[in-house]
Amino acid sequence: MKDLVSPEIEAYAQAHSRAESAVRRALREETQRTMEYAQMVVGPLEGAFLQMMTQLVGAKRVLEIGMFTGYSALCFAEAVPADGTVITCDIDEKSAALARRYFAQTPLGKKIDIRMGPALETMRALAGPFDLIFIDADKANYLNYYRRALDLLAPNGVILIDNVLWSGEVLTQPPPDERTAAIQELNRTVANDSRVTSVLVTIRDGILVVRQKA
Ligand SMILES: C[S@@+](CC[C@H](N)C(=O)[O-])C[C@H]1O[C@@H](n2cnc3c(N)ncnc32)[C@H](O)[C@@H]1O
DSSP states (O other), rough: OOOOSHHHHHHHHHHTSSOOOHHHHHHHHHHHHHOTTTGGHHHHHHHHHHHHHHHHHTTTEEEEOOOOSSEEEEEEEHHTTTOOOOEEEOHHHHHHHHHHHHHTTSSGGEEEEEESSOOHHHHOOOOEEEEEEEEOOOOOGGHHHHHHHHHHEEEEEEEEEOOOGGGGGGOSOOSSSSHHHHHHHHHHHHOOOOOOEEHHHHHHHEEEEEEEEO
């Protein structure tokens, strides 16, 4: 992933935002030491943003699409109230094993419910409403995830979609590959969807914040 914001500005923003908890820091560092594609972890600054959104919405039920080693799931678990829940999905057993080990080390882990299997199938089997839905898995399915997320969303809920700037590749026409095309299509679809309002926030690799119109 290409840095869209300079590392100095990113570090400054991070230093002036909600701090990373000890358990998340340990998980991030172990992920960086032991896992391929460790850059997929949202990290402390985006994590603080996810937590702010969770608390602004007053989210009690969160759905995450794409858990990896569990960093963002822990962000949500820290931000929901004591009786809040986070359902998170993944297909990769190796990542899930690391996530489970960290979830077991903290009482927050009791709030997290892992659903293994293709996320679209999981989403189809789930019943809403969810107050916050975070989409951060395979890009080719982003539009499918968005459509199902709208069905599952509480009236005042919010959908957050990660990597919508795709290292800046969204500017390239024609799109160089299928994943870039899928993200461009998602961004176009949301911008033209009369049911919702949205803002594309330029934190890290871009986060699309979507809510339904009143
Ligand atoms: C970008 S990572 C998620 C990062 C995570 N949110 C974090 O901050 O640590 C994407 C994850 O989606 C998972 N994934 C890919 N395709 C999937 C699918 N069809 N269903 C469920 N999970 C999938 C991958 O295994 C990977 O762990």
